[in-house]
Amino acid sequence: MIIRHDDGRPVLNVLYPNDSVFDTDGDLRVNFAFEYSDSFPGIEIISITNDRAIGGGLSKGGVDAGANIITALGASPVIHQGSATYNASLDHEFPIGANSVVISVADSAGNVTADTVEIEVAGTEPSFEILQPQDGDVLTPDFVITADFSDVAGRITQSGLTFLANKPLIGLLSQDGTQAEGAEVGQNFGHAFSMTGGDPDTRPHATKMEMSSYAFPGGETMIIGQVFDLAGNSSQADTITVTVPNPTHSVLVVNSTAQAGAAGHTISLGFNSFEAFGGLQFSLNFDPSVMSLDSVSSAGRAPASPFYEVSEAGKVDIVVVDLAGDPIPSGSGIVLNVYASISATAAAQSMPLTLSDVQVANEAGNPINVVARDGVLEVQR
Structure with missing residues (x-):
């Protein structure tokens, strides 16, 4: 009987990303490709981890820092004999800035080879614009607030809508006994908006707030809008100053x-x-x-x-x-x-x-x- 002890580590070759380039196919999402081999065929574990949560972490449908990305729900790695590729989904968007990714493979004997790849994610922040009203408008009592936003690399949900004002937003009592939830000065009232759109390819969204259940005190009012995607990446803020009529x-x-x-x-x-x-x-x-x-x-x-x-x-x-x-x-x-x-x-x-x-x-x-x-x-x- 010949007993052979496998003490040779697998070979790992990371093809991309490299030189801090995180996107090689133009979709602004992080992608990886690597090759591996072992003297005794039997790679059992393939792992990609990041030092920061992606997609906002597990509680938001993403992946926590340090967890294996390619085995997470919603991940779609392509694994062949000796190679693997991974392209981040919209639910697994990487946060903007420096990310330290560890790619590792392990064989059946427990030998591990790992490589750390430093990437700098940039240019994936959402876009946002308040469409209506426009800066300087004098409003009528039935005015609405609308905005457009998009995110090419991730997802934006209701919780990512951020709207602030320098005056309180009053949630009005209705005759059915319900009362809309208002907001104090400087408190987010993104909950008052409805969301539409979100095509998987073009990613545009629209959001709208009707004032039938709300009111601002009359006078000059500054409104600031912004969106955050699930990864925590933020758009530029858009600010308007309008004149609100005295409510009845x-x-x-x-x-x-x-x-x-x-x-x-x-x-x-x-x-x-x-x-x-x-x-x-x-x-x-x-x-x-x-x-x-x-x-x-x-x-x-x-x-x-x-x-x-x-x-x-x-x-x-x-x-x-x-x-x-x-x-x-x-x-x-x-x-x-x-x-x-x-x-x-x-x-x-x-x-x-x-x-x-x-x-x-x-x-x-x-x-x-x-x-x-x-x-x-x-x-x-």
Whole structure:
């Protein structure tokens, strides 16, 4: 019996990248090619690792630093007897800057040969441009913000959209009871945009934000936009300064549903206000054969004890004012809850809840214009 011990390391020859050139086929993605051999055929392990995460790391669908790239989900290496090639996918984009890549092969006896390749990734950053509005525009209340962006070597998701402003973005309360998520000054409001496009070949995207659920305070507003791909590569920022119209204040009834015979049903009223209110009064009108008033309480930023009175059947007058003189702060959300009982004999119906005699004063006591939005109580049986 002849026992031969294999103590010879495999031979490894890296064909590319070389001289820090990371892309040899013009697609701006990192690619590798290398040859290998062993005196006793039996290469069992082929590995490519990078000292930095690619594609943002495993949590974002990429590969963590130090992990084997060619065995990762989504990798498509081409491995032949004695050679291998790898081209980074869009999900495995390398970060811009210096990357140290280790290519290694190991045979069945555990002998390893490795080569370290230093590459400098450049020119793969995304592009980005705000299309609308344009710098210097004086806007109308229903303006939209749109932008185009692309990334030739990677992917951009919703989390990569970055939009900042020098004024708060107010998420408005809607009559269905939902409220859009706003943003403070300097806080990202990329979540407010929708994304379309992303063709695998040309990689263009478009993003759009409609202001129906949002508002900026009126006046000169600076908006800065930028995108980041999953690898962390950023586009150049685009900045515009526009004049935003003063948004319209509104008092609204939040639509609700109640069963006939329900007691203590909550009917919420909200304010979308863009300056402090000194005081507010209005009447809520309803069908007294369907609903009766139990009580009214404050919520959120309204004074703790609103004044209310049922002045006539089917009408409650409400006054919101702080006797200490503190204003109702600007903002959006539910500020009053009306508690009511529904008649047990009420038929299934959509009962209007209307607002009338709405009067609002600012901190100085001067009247300001407010839009009243009536609501509906759906009675079910």
